[in-house]
Amino acid sequence: MNSFTFYNPTQLVFGKDSIEKLPQMISQFTDGKKILVTYGGGSIKKSGLHTRIMNLLADYEVYEFGGIEPNPRLSTVKKAVAVVKDKDIDFILAVGGGSVIDGTKLISAASKLDNDPWDIVTRQVTPTEVVPFGTILTISATGSEMNAGSVITNWETNEKLGWGSPLVFPKFSLLNPEVLYTLPANQTVNGIVDSMSHLIEQYFNEADNSAIGDAMIAGVMKEIMAAGRVALAQPDNYEARETLMLGATVALNGFMRMGYNGDWATHNLEHAVSAVHDIAHGAGLAILFPAWMKYVSQHQPARFAQFAEDVFDVDQQLSESAKVEAGIKGLEDYWQSIGAPSRLSDFDIAADDFETFADKTLFNGPFGNFYQLDKEAVIAIYKLAE
Amino acid sequence: MNSFTFYNPTQLVFGKDSIEKLPQMISQFTDGKKILVTYGGGSIKKSGLHTRIMNLLADYEVYEFGGIEPNPRLSTVKKAVAVVKDKDIDFILAVGGGSVIDGTKLISAASKLDNDPWDIVTRQVTPTEVVPFGTILTISATGSEMNAGSVITNWETNEKLGWGSPLVFPKFSLLNPEVLYTLPANQTVNGIVDSMSHLIEQYFNEADNSAIGDAMIAGVMKEIMAAGRVALAQPDNYEARETLMLGATVALNGFMRMGYNGDWATHNLEHAVSAVHDIAHGAGLAILFPAWMKYVSQHQPARFAQFAEDVFDVDQQLSESAKVEAGIKGLEDYWQSIGAPSRLSDFDIAADDFETFADKTLFNGPFGNFYQLDKEAVIAIYKLAE
Numbered sequence: 139m140n141s142f143t144f145y146n147p148t149q150l151v152f153g154k155d156s157i158e159k160l161p162q163m164i165s166q167f168t169d170g171k172k173i174l175v176t177y178g179g180g181s182i183k184k185s186g187l188h189t190r191i192m193n194l195l196a197d198y199e200v201y202e203f204g205g206i207e208p209n210p211r212l213s214t215v216k217k218a219v220a221v222v223k224d225k226d227i228d229f230i231l232a233v234g235g236g237s238v239i240d241g242t243k244l245i246s247a248a249s250k251l252d253n254d255p256w257d258i259v260t261r262q263v264t265p266t267e268v269v270p271f272g273t274i275l276t277i278s279a280t281g282s283e284m285n286a287g288s289v290i291t292n293w294e295t296n297e298k299l300g301w302g303s304p305l306v307f308p309k310f311s312l313l314n315p316e317v318l319y320t321l322p323a324n325q326t327v328n329g330i331v332d333s334m335s336h337l338i339e340q341y342f343n344e345a346d347n348s349a350i351g352d353a354m355i356a357g358v359m360k361e362i363m364a365a366g367r368v369a370l371a372q373p374d375n376y377e378a379r380e381t382l383m384l385g386a387t388v389a390l391n392g393f394m395r396m397g398y399n400g401d402w403a404t405h406n407l408e409h410a411v412s413a414v415h416d417i418a419h420g421a422g423l424a425i426l427f428p429a430w431m432k433y434v435s436q437h438q439p440a441r442f443a444q445f446a447e448d449v450f451d452v453d454q455q456l457s458e459s460a461k462v463e464a465g466i467k468g469l470e471d472y473w474q475s476i477g478a479p480s481r482l483s484d485f486d487i488a489a490d491d492f493e494t495f496a497d498k499t500l501f502n503g504p505f506g507n508f509y510q511l512d513k514e515a516v517i518a519i520y521k522l523a524e
Numbered sequence: 525m526n527s528f529t530f531y532n533p534t535q536l537v538f539g540k541d542s543i544e545k546l547p548q549m550i551s552q553f554t555d556g557k558k559i560l561v562t563y564g565g566g567s568i569k570k571s572g573l574h575t576r577i578m579n580l581l582a583d584y585e586v587y588e589f590g591g592i593e594p595n596p597r598l599s600t601v602k603k604a605v606a607v608v609k610d611k612d613i614d615f616i617l618a619v620g621g622g623s624v625i626d627g628t629k630l631i632s633a634a635s636k637l638d639n640d641p642w643d644i645v646t647r648q649v650t651p652t653e654v655v656p657f658g659t660i661l662t663i664s665a666t667g668s669e670m671n672a673g674s675v676i677t678n679w680e681t682n683e684k685l686g687w688g689s690p691l692v693f694p695k696f697s698l699l700n701p702e703v704l705y706t707l708p709a710n711q712t713v714n715g716i717v718d719s720m721s722h723l724i725e726q727y728f729n730e731a732d733n734s735a736i737g738d739a740m741i742a743g744v745m746k747e748i749m750a751a752g753r754v755a756l757a758q759p760d761n762y763e764a765r766e767t768l769m770l771g772a773t774v775a776l777n778g779f780m781r782m783g784y785n786g787d788w789a790t791h792n793l794e795h796a797v798s799a800v801h802d803i804a805h806g807a808g809l810a811i812l813f814p815a816w817m818k819y820v821s822q823h824q825p826a827r828f829a830q831f832a833e834d835v836f837d838v839d840q841q842l843s844e845s846a847k848v849e850a851g852i853k854g855l856e857d858y859w860q861s862i863g864a865p866s867r868l869s870d871f872d873i874a875a876d877d878f879e880t881f882a883d884k885t886l887f888n889g890p891f892g893n894f895y896q897l898d899k900e901a902v903i904a905i906y907k908l909a910e
Contacts, residue, residue, distance in 0.1 A: 139538070139539070139766055139770070140539065141538060141539025141540065141541050141542065142537075142538050142539065143535060143536065143537045143538070144535070144536040144538070145533075145534075145535045145536070146532070146533075147531075147532075147533040148531075149529060149530070149531045150529065150530040150531070150782075151528075151529045152525070152527060152528050152529070152530070152782065152783065153525070153526065153527025153528065153783075154527065155527050156527065346763065347763040347766060347767065349747040349750070349751065349763075349767045350743075350744055350747055350767060350770050350771055350774065352743075352747075353740075353742075353743025353744055353746065353747050354739075354740045354743055354744065356739075356743065357736075357738075357739025357740055357742065357743040358736055358739055358740065360739065361735040361736055361738075361739050364735070365735065377732065377733040377735075380525055380733060380783075381733065381735045381736060384525070384736050384782060384783070385736055388736065388779075388782075393774075393779050396536075396538065396770060396774075397538065397539075397766075397770070
């Protein structure tokens, strides 16, 4: 392992009764009364969750900021920051999935600064104070509800960049698996792919000795895969939703990556695609991960053989190359079985974009902790996903 | 799963360079200069760790309180509280294993109250403020370095009781696996047994659907078992010590038990023994867990069969009763292979104590979340361990 510091102060409140704890949770963090509720496209109004939350916030002065889009946009964050400053908001409540929460993290940090919020994302300025915020999770996928990272898209520059600060851990996140019952199937699929992708990124790490992490990652991944099948067949199966929701949270809250960094090249490959084409992050990952694996396993086969054994219980007697192939096929087969996309062409994305994508991925030079990718490698991977 | 709230704000700092971060860690939590260093029997002086810490604290006004014993005693805690109050200590640094840290938790909480510290343990009074403390871990076993629980022995009443408060999470814990190289073998063994026992207690839970927890518990347990063998053969094997140290921490920091409580009857059975006989907690658990399993598996065999499959990879084709037997034998064999004790008689503890033990365990009535034990059951289990 590498040396590391683990710190995660988010209060994770989980279960059928979690949302009702909202007022007592907020009161831990502010004596103020001005709450901004941030959300996405309005599905929380259709589902009745909006009304439920407003009833719980009856003692507060509540402002609303809806319309935070998938792949949350800098331009949207700027509008919300203006509201926080204008109304002197005491606490922000993000109600949504990873996009709403990621956007709210930047709103929280930028509202205490005079800078353009993009300066935070590009690390021109470091936040030292934030408006505290909590979350109610409505889509289980990114793990943003219990980490301090955020990904923001700047459509003026076609950039999609990640940033983070220990100040933007949510103060609390309220997770009720029942809210997932009404998710469209494709969002359930994207969530499964996204949380599995986080586990895979961490599994392919650059450090020696990640025995504890490997064991947790492989174990959680298998449970997500099993629960994913059940949830797609029975959208209101509580136990399956419970496993998917908790699995997605622990997949990216730091539990799994103590002592190593993971690879994260495929996330960069995906961000370049979704900075140009507005496709869901999970869909992009389902297309790009098998391609990344096919390319990198030619150079570092041993870890891929171990992946096949740990996650897909591939026969230990097989040759290394047969294990590698079986592991990648196991992942492709699972994702196809749940209806995830597998080719860039499914989204009419063609080879004439690959140079543009590659240049975006390489803005900081070659990347990938487990295996470093240069431009030739990046183009080769996009071609494998064509 | 049951509803739950997970909260763990301890900063876990891990690696060969962790101890050197001490001054910067303390400065996050106090501007004051008065530090009390708590420790045990003085092995930290022999190992040179004491000198290293004093050098790191050169800018502070340092007081020392040594002599916190295994199974830390109320009488000792009272003496330390007097020092904290007398010297107006700003921050406490616990250097040691679980006993030193458990004792320091009570020192930290009792120093802000006029009550007898025992009133905190017996829940007569709830702490609302504490003297902040951090830890440098020298024995890897109890997980106390990253949780908010503490076990204290009152020799005046022969009681050994657990208590906890969210205020007594260590602010930070510095873990360098190298400090374990010089541990006596029996302490390494006790640490392995203790951390495995925490995982087993949690595995045997009363809630439906603990898929994520089961996967993490079984995975971490297998890694601890493998690393334990290596560390006993090669005490300075860094990777093995690393796995044991991180494994023991995650075994009881809340990661594994989201959504259920675990059983915890065997800890109660053990505390009754070590409240009367001064035997190491790990030794007591190694003796009592197989006995508890033999008794309870007669009533709830299915979970024990699953344990055998998950942890000891027992053949799925076997009958349920054969699986149960193989799982318990797997655990007994492993513990015997590393030199853990297996019978109460190894410590000259005989049947004439069993009534006394049983009465102690039952002070709050029948106990055990997974399977409730009454007096008849308790006596039967002690007999199985005789």
